[in-house]
Amino acid sequence: MTKPPPTLRWSGGTNGHLVLLDQTRLPGQVVELACRDVEDVWEAIRSLRVRGAPAIGIAAAYGVVLAATEKTQVSAAIERLATSRPTAVNLFWALQRMQTVADSDPAERNPQDLAERLLNEARQIHGEDRGQCAAIGRHGALRLADLPEGAGILTHCNAGALATGGEGTALAVIFALHAAGKRPHVFVDETRPLLQGARLTAWELQQRGIRATLICDSMAAQVMREGRVRAVITGADRIAASGDTANKIGTYSVAVAANAHQVPFYIAAPTTTFDLSLDSGEQIPIEERLAEEITCLAGTPTAPADIAVYNPAFDVTPARLIRAIISERGVIEPVTASSVRQHTAASC
Amino acid sequence: MTKPPPTLRWSGGTNGHLVLLDQTRLPGQVVELACRDVEDVWEAIRSLRVRGAPAIGIAAAYGVVLAATEKTQVSAAIERLATSRPTAVNLFWALQRMQTVADSDPAERNPQDLAERLLNEARQIHGEDRGQCAAIGRHGALRLADLPEGAGILTHCNAGALATGGEGTALAVIFALHAAGKRPHVFVDETRPLLQGARLTAWELQQRGIRATLICDSMAAQVMREGRVRAVITGADRIAASGDTANKIGTYSVAVAANAHQVPFYIAAPTTTFDLSLDSGEQIPIEERLAEEITCLAGTPTAPADIAVYNPAFDVTPARLIRAIISERGVIEPVTASSVRQHTAASC
Secondary structure, three states, X not given: OOXXXXXXXEEOOOOOEEEEXXXXXXXXXXXXXXXXXXXXXXXXXXXXXXXXXXXXXHHHHHHHHOOOOOHHHHHHHHHXXXXXXXXXXXXXXXXXXXXXXXXXXXXXXXXXXXXXXXXXXXXXXXXXXHHHHHHHHHHHHHHOOOOOOOOEEEEOOOOEHHHOOOOEOHXXXXXXXXXXXXXXXEEEEOOOOOOHHHXXXXXXXXXXXXXXXXXXXXXXXXXXXXXXXXEEEEOOOEEEOOOXXXXXXXXXXXXXXXXXXXXXXXXXXXXXXXXXXXXXXXXXXXXXXXXXXXXXXXXXXXXXXXXXXXXXXXXXXOHHXXXXXXXXXXXXXXXXXXXXXXXXXXXX | OOOOOOOXXXXXXXXOEEXXXXXXXXXXXXXXXXXXXXXXXXXXXXXXXXXXXXXXXXXXXXXXXXXXXXXXHHHHHHHHHOOOOOOOHHHHHXXXXXXXXXXXXXXXOOHHHHHHHHHHHHHHHHHHHHHHHHHHXXXXXXXXXXXXXXXXXXXXXXXXXXXOOOOEOHHHHHHHHHHOOOOOEEEEEOOOOOOHHHHHHHHXXXXXXXXXXXXXXXXXXXXXXXXXXXXXXXXXXXXXXXXXXEEEOOHHHHHHHXXXXXXXXXXXXXXXXXXXXXXXXXXXXXXXXXXHHHHEEOOEEOOOOOOEEOOEOEXXXXXXXXXXXXXXXXXXXXXXXXXXXXXXXXXX
């Protein structure tokens, strides 16, 4: 199999553009999408052509570069991109970094200078994320080193290379375990409604030759009951100061089931996913998406017309259900407000 | 909206045939399907054109009538129909009743007599189920009479008129609560992979003007966490002597979540769904179905080709997670081997 294109890349110099692997068309079609203005990037984030908290942040940072002809446009672009999706905090974190760069030299000499500094910053964000993914993989594989060979690991949604600028968060841990000869057997929740598990995670694992079994989300508890899952690991979209973690809808259900079966539940996320301005998960804004995501599939209606639908895109798993959080800095365990504070305050 | 045709009906006399509402085409198309021989009925059960434990039993009973030209054919038909699906015990129970009728008069006068007796028995089974549904509705509404008006009730899969010869089991309780002015708000799990909740339960509730909100299965825990669910009620495919209950895959996950949120979890099923020959749920045979049910939707692939899939059609909820079982005879509560024995031994 040919190596697929990267999740996202910048093509050219300051007059270049962002190129995304269009994830809405995976796994059937491997198609790159050029984003040449801020609206293209906004739409790509909104429509989940690029998704995953770290990848959204990187895409938005590059999106700002597309507006870098003058400073007022940069601020407008940042404001616009901030409205694309509400839950993943990496988006706001990355946009804040871009704003700081734009603000850092009030006497901007010329637009070209600004564009170069913004492109450098976006590349920096991208590169840092790549390094963080690798570190998460190392810390996670160390933390899970006690797992027996061939152990079952369950994951939900996609927290792999497709969700980040590097090798992923939760999947980086699985990749590192695999590279260490652990040969994990991954149970992949399909992850309704948009099937990121079936479409993206299964695809990533298959490409790397890692044993994977696809299940419906509702089967996770059953697979645990059968004793086939030794650990659960997922990514995160925003982690409050308490350790409460927002992630793809259905993560909470998996955490509840894991708790009921004494299976440890881990979160893997870079420190850019922490939002210490929020005391608890209750304060994390949860995006609600269109009913059609649930009532139609591949254009075919799968429910009666006009049925009411509840479609939160995320849920919050309380810290008490999380055994540990693995970041690029190491492991937070147990997960408490004080351990989170200590971990995030530490210098790298 | 025109009243839809019944879930199943016999058309004509002993030379007649079985007519099913083809549930694989709902809610988009309301189409009846004529089954004129045993293979037609076998295929309809196997392909879930008719599904739901009580409805499968009734369909199989009528299927036997289609072979009622001579006794050896009847036994062969029973043997064949018994292979259509393994989990719902009502199938075997109904076929056993048909076999008993076939065996009851060794000196059969003529094929017409046998056919008449078999058709009478199938109609009897159908009629009894209708009555049992009504009684389940009454007992359930009485048991849940304490629910406040507008209370949220969550259900999984379809245990309505489409699953039975009458008004349903779990949905019969909801219909009775609605008729009693309780105006329940039903959270409908879509029920992957075959979406019986989205396609069938949402459709039944909508037709009756009962407030329904469709959710993905992975959202059930979240809706409970939000405090919006006061009770969970589902049907059953087989209940062991211990009270352990096999039902559509995902039911166990819902029961675990309900338990974690102190939401009472109820099963509604006729006594024909009990299998006292099995001590515990571990012994219930669980059907595994094709990978394509998970990897394709409406003919569109939704996962990489050749990905491994685990697709159990049912799971078992242990008695300890079940607050009560509601049958046509009343309420089993608490659910223990001794209360099950007492309940099923009682005369009607």
